[in-house]
Amino acid sequence: MDIPDALAQLARTPSVASALLLDLPDEWLHRDDGPDTWSAYAIAGHLLHGDETNWLPRIRLIVTHGTGRTFEPFDRVAMLTWDREPVAALLDRFRLVRARSLEGLSFLAPSDLTLTGTHPEFGTVTLSQVLSAWVAHDLTHLAQIGEVLAGRYRDDVGPYRRYMPALERFAPAE
Template structure:
């Protein structure tokens, strides 16, 4: 595993998320393409909670607490239970960025981690620490894609009579 690559991408991804959210106004931050889809604000708060309660915590358990069950999480449920869409964007973004800095410092402080250490998840099966770290990076890209799509879809709100077909297919 190329750890330097993963850490560099994770740091860069934080900057990408920041650039996709920093100048978003309140209307756009809370706007959802449909009732079942997430807003930009919900994505940012999801990333914040995932950073501290999912990936970093679960990687720590896998590396340093073998055999102990991972703490439970409910990412889908948290969106409503934690009222993500009623929060303010700037503090939410700042929270995510601060947690990512903590994660990066923690990851860089690890001394000879055993990336082959394995946790057996009740639904996902056996997952190594390395696969969990790679999944953390992949999770970033899934939500960067989602944020980008939300921006693309919002064009229909700000320019409803202006089709964007000339741009090319999504």
């Protein structure tokens, strides 16, 4: 785990999400693949919610209190209860919250990576694992946005579908 590399990757996510979602019509933003799947808009909201309530608070808890303090459970679907706003406003909020999150990580030192906290499901985890999971979470959900958008053409690509495995996957609510 290299902290500067992780922060650089985390800094990219809002721009990538914006490039994928800004100026898309609502039928693209809000289409999903059926029950228990998320739309691209919901995925962007999930990324925002994670920044607000999950990743940085857990890292701060580890650094401040360490082992013995259990993380608050993360509500993975909270964004589904929010009032819908224009995607540009949602992405602006995400960009601002992510910038604050990155500022909040400026105190991290390599020696902090071995500190531990308690995940409510996994038990003891290191700060390195939490930070690594944050980066992987972002990348996973960016790919998921691409897959749900590509799904719009699932039935339109004809025989090309054979070479497009993303069209066989669905964006599960996770």
